[in-house]
Amino acid sequence: MRPRHLLMILLPILALLPWIPGVPPFWITQMNYIGLYSLVVLGLVLLTGVGGLTSFGQSAFVGLGAYSTAWLTTVAGVSPWLGLIAGLALTCLVAYALGAITLRLSGHYLPLCTLAWCLALYYLYGNLDFLGRYDGIAGIPPLSIGGWSLGTGPRMYLLIWLILLLALWATHNLLDSRAGRAIRALRSGSMAESFGVDLAHYKVVIFVYAALLGCVSGWLYAHMQRAVSPSPFGLGYGIEYLFMAVVGGSGSVWGAVAGAAAILIVKDQLQNVLPGLVGTSANLELLAFGVLMILVLQFARDGLWPVLARLWSRLGGRAESKGHDPARLAAAPELPRRSSPTVGDLVLEVDRVRKEFGGLVAVNDISFRLRAGEIMGLIGPNGAGKSTTFNLISGVAPLSGGAVRFMGDRIDGLPAREIARRGLARSFQHVQLLPDMSVLENVALGAHLRSGSGVVSAALRLDRTAEAALLREAARQIERVGLGDVLDQPAGSLPLGRQRIVEIARALCCDPIALLLDEPAAGLRYQEKQALAAVLDQLRREGMSLLLVEHDMDFVMNLTDHLLVMDFGTMLAEGVPADIQRNPAVLEAYLGGLDETWDEPGPGTVPADRPAPGESERPAGREVGEMRAGEAERPAGREVARPGEAT
Numbered sequence: 001m002r003p004r005h006l007l008m009i010l011l012p013i014l015a016l017l018p019w020i021p022g023v024p025p026f027w028i029t030q031m032n033y034i035g036l037y038s039l040v041v042l043g044l045v046l047l048t049g050v051g052g053l054t055s056f057g058q059s060a061f062v063g064l065g066a067y068s069t070a071w072l073t074t075v076a077g078v079s080p081w082l083g084l085i086a087g088l089a090l091t092c093l094v095a096y097a098l099g100a101i102t103l104r105l106s107g108h109y110l111p112l113c114t115l116a117w118c119l120a121l122y123y124l125y126g127n128l129d130f131l132g133r134y135d136g137i138a139g140i141p142p143l144s145i146g147g148w149s150l151g152t153g154p155r156m157y158l159l160i161w162l163i164l165l166l167a168l169w170a171t172h173n174l175l176d177s178r179a180g181r182a183i184r185a186l187r188s189g190s191m192a193e194s195f196g197v198d199l200a201h202y203k204v205v206i207f208v209y210a211a212l213l214g215c216v217s218g219w220l221y222a223h224m225q226r227a228v229s230p231s232p233f234g235l236g237y238g239i240e241y242l243f244m245a246v247v248g249g250s251g252s253v254w255g256a257v258a259g260a261a262a263i264l265i266v267k268d269q270l271q272n273v274l275p276g277l278v279g280t281s282a283n284l285e286l287l288a289f290g291v292l293m294i295l296v297l298q299f300a301r302d303g304l305w306p307v308l309a310r311l312w313s314r315l316g317g318r319a320e321s322k323g324h325d326p327a328r329l330a331a332a333p334e335l336p337r338r339s340s341p342t343v344g345d346l347v348l349e350v351d352r353v354r355k356e357f358g359g360l361v362a363v364n365d366i367s368f369r370l371r372a373g374e375i376m377g378l379i380g381p382n383g384a385g386k387s388t389t390f391n392l393i394s395g396v397a398p399l400s401g402g403a404v405r406f407m408g409d410r411i412d413g414l415p416a417r418e419i420a421r422r423g424l425a426r427s428f429q430h431v432q433l434l435p436d437m438s439v440l441e442n443v444a445l446g447a448h449l450r451s452g453s454g455v456v457s458a459a460l461r462l463d464r465t466a467e468a469a470l471l472r473e474a475a476r477q478i479e480r481v482g483l484g485d486v487l488d489q490p491a492g493s494l495p496l497g498r499q500r501i502v503e504i505a506r507a508l509c510c511d512p513i514a515l516l517l518d519e520p521a522a523g524l525r526y527q528e529k530q531a532l533a534a535v536l537d538q539l540r541r542e543g544m545s546l547l548l549v550e551h552d553m554d555f556v557m558n559l560t561d562h563l564l565v566m567d568f569g570t571m572l573a574e575g576v577p578a579d580i581q582r583n584p585a586v587l588e589a590y591l592g593g594l595d596e597t598w599d600e601p602g603p604g605t606v607p608a609d610r611p612a613p614g615e616s617e618r619p620a621g622r623e624v625g626e627m628r629a630g631e632a633e634r635p636a637g638r639e640v641a642r643p644g645e646a647t
C-alpha cells in the first residue's frame with residue numbers, strides 16, 4: 001500500500017473523528033492545536049529545513065494574524081474573513097520588510113536577528129493600549145460561513161484540518177516545481193545563481209510564505225480561543241515551533257505534522273505524569289524535552305518522519321513513486337531555443353582580465369578569444385589560475401581589472417544569473433549537484449531561465465504543462481550525454497565521474513551559446529571519457545563554443561582546436577595543440593625540463609571520424625595528475641609587487 005492510499009483511508013476517519021461515539025472532546029481540542037501548530041511548523045520546514053534559513057521568530061507572525069483579526073472584529077466590527085485578508089496583507093508587508101533586511105545576513109546573524117524582531121513584536125503587542133496591553137483583546141466572535149457558526153468545537157476542527165491539508169498540498173506542489181527546485185538549491189549559493197536563480201528573491205519568497213502560514217494559524221487561533229494576549233506569541237513559542245520542525249523532520253512537509261503531534265502529545269503526557277512521579281508541579285517537562293531533543297539529534301538526525309517512512313516500508317508499505325512519467329514528458333511541448341551564432345563568429349572576448357586576492361595575483365592580465373564552433377582548452381599546473389578565470393568570466397567572482405565581452409556586449413560586472421541568461425553556462429571544478437534530488441530534477445534546474453512559472457501557479461498546480469516541458473528538455477539533455485538509465489536516481493548516488501556528466505547536462509539545459517567546463521573528464525573511466533569527447537565534439541559541430549579546463553592531456557590535445565597555457569596566473573603560451581606540446585616553456589612548466597618528454601598517448605579520445613589536430617607530429621598525449629613531482633614546493637601564486645618584478 002502506498003502512503004497516499006493510507007491517507008485516503010485515514011482522511012474520512014479523521015473528518016468524522018468528533019462524531020465517532022466515545023471520542024473524548026479533549027482529543028478534538030488536542031487535534032485542533034496540532035493542526036494550528038502544524039501550519040506554523042510547515043512554514044519552518046520550507047524556510048529552515050529546505051531553504052536553510054533558521055528562524056526563531058515565527059510566533060511573532062502568528063501574533064500578527066491573531067491581533068489583526070481580534071482588533072478588526074471587536075473594535076471595527078468587520079467580518080472575521082476581512083480580518084483574515086487584512087492580517088495576510090499586514091503580515092506580507094511586515095515579513096517582506098523584515099526579510100529584505102535580515103535575509104542578507106548569513107551564518108548565526110540571521111537566527112540572532114529573528115530573535116530580536118520576535119522579542120520586539122512581542123513587547124509591541126504587550127505595550128500598545130489599543131491592543132489591550134498584556135491583557136489582550138477578549139470577545140472575539142466565532143467564525144461563521146453563510147450564517148453557519150463554526151463555534152470552537154468539531155466544526156472548527158474541520159476548518160483547521162481542511163486548511164492544514166490545503167497548505168500541505170500547496171507546499172508539496174511548490175517543492176515539486178521550477179520554483180521548488182530553486183528553493184531547494186538555495187543552500188548551494190553561487191551554483192544556483194549561475195543557472196539564473198535569484199537567490200535573494202527566493203529567500204524572501206519562502207520567508208513571506210512561512211510568515212503567511214503563521215498568520216493563518218494565528219487567525220484560526222484567535223477565533224477558536226475567542227481572546228488573544230501576547231504570551232502565545234513570545235520567544236518561547238518561537239523556539240518550540242523550531243523544535244517541532246527538527247523533531248518531525250525538517251526535510252518533509254509531513255514532518256511538520258509529525259513534529260507538532262509528537263511534541264504536543266508528549267508534552268501533555270509529561271505534564272500529567274511527571275508531577276505524580278516526582279511530587280512537584282515545577283515545569284519538569286522542559287527538562288524532559290531537553291533530553292528528548294538530544295536523543296532525536298543523536299539517533300534520528302533527520303527527524304521522526306524518515307523513521308516513520310522506514311518503519312512503513314518494513315511493514316510492507318511501498319514508498320510514493322518519485323519517478324518521472326515518460327508519457328507525460330513525451331506529450332509536453334518543446335522549449336523554444338535561442339538562435340546560435342554562425343560558426344567562426346566571435347563569441348567570447350576576454351581582455352586583460354585580472355584577479356587579485358589580497359597580495360596574490362591569481363589571474364594576471366589574461367586575454368583570449370573564443371569563436372562559435374570552437375573548443376578551446378585552458379591548461380596549466382595546479383594553482384595556475386584556471387578556475388579563477390572561469391569564475392571571472394561567469395560572474396561568480398568580480399574582476400580586479402580588464403573586460404569580458406560576450407556576443408559583443410560587456411558582461412563583467414553583471415550578476416552570474418544575468419550572464420547565464422545571455423547564454424553562457426558552466427560546470428564546476430568541485431561537483432555541485434543537489435545529492436538528494438534526482439538526476440532529472442538536478443538537470444532541470446539548468447533550464448530555470450527558460451520558463452517563467454512562479455510560486456503561486458506552482459502551489460496551485462497550474463504549472464504542469466510548463467513543468468513537463470522543462471522536464472522533457474532535462475530528459476533530452478540527460479539522454480544526450482548518455483545517462484538515460486539514471487534519470488530518476490538521486491544524483492548523490494552516482495559515481496563522481498557520472499556526476500560530472502550530470503553537471504554538463506545541466507549546463508546544456510540552459511540552451512547555451514558557450515559552455516565553460518571545469519575539469520569535465522576528471523574521475524571518468526576511459527570509455528566514459530571517449531563518450532564525453534564524442535558529445536563535446538558533437539556540440540562543436542552544432543556551432544557551440546566550449547572552453548575547457550582539464551588536466552587530462554590526452555583528452556585536451558585530441559579534442560581542442562586551440563590551447564592557452566597558464567602558470568602562476570600569467571599566460572605561458574597560446575596556440576594549436578601540436579605547437580603547445582613542443583613549446584619549451586610549457587614543457588618546463590609541466591615536466592620541469594626539456595630533457596623530459598610527454599608519455600606515449602593512449603588510443604585517441606577523439607571520435608574516429610575526426611582527425612585530432614596535429615595528430616601526425618604530436619609528440620604524445622600525457623595524463624597529467626593533479627600534482628606532478630616537486631609540485632609541493634611551488635609557490636601557490638605570484639605575489640603583487642614582488643621586489644624587482646613587474647606586476
Ligand SMILES: Nc1ncnc2c1ncn2[C@@H]1O[C@H](COP(=O)(O)OP(=O)(O)OP(=O)(O)O)[C@@H](O)[C@H]1O
Binds near residue numbers: 381
Ligand atoms: N577565493 C580565493 N581567495 C584567495 N585565494 C584564492 C581564491 N581562489 C583561488 N585562490 C588562489 O588563486 C590561485 C589560483 O587558483 P585556481 O583555483 O584558479 O587555480 P587552478 O589553475 O584552477 O588550479 P587547479 O588546477 O588546482 O584547480 C591559487 O593560488 C589559489 O590558492
